[in-house]
Amino acid sequence: MEGEDRRPSTLLPDCLEDYVAEDNPVRVIEVFVDELDLGAVGFEGVSPASIGRPGYHPSTLLKIYLYGYLNRIPSSRR
Numbered sequence: 001m002e003g004e005d006r007r008p009s010t011l012l013p014d015c016l017e018d019y020v021a022e023d024n025p026v027r028v029i030e031v032f033v034d035e036l037d038l039g040a041v042g043f044e045g046v047s048p049a050s051i052g053r054p055g056y057h058p059s060t061l062l063k064i065y066l067y068g069y070l071n072r073i074p075s076s077r078r
Helices: 026-035 058-070
Strands: none
């Protein structure tokens, strides 16, 4: 009996880029935030401290915030 192989080597695509369409607005957010000089705008944590574990980079947090704002997703911290 022939058919689809039920034992795939992976369930997920090889790359996260495979999930995001080329015309998805999240790509605009990424390009916009990557072009900003966050240190000059006043964001702290752009260059990590010399001690302790580094926190999330401000550009990553800004991307998540803008994506939530554009998609009307409220913050989970109330």
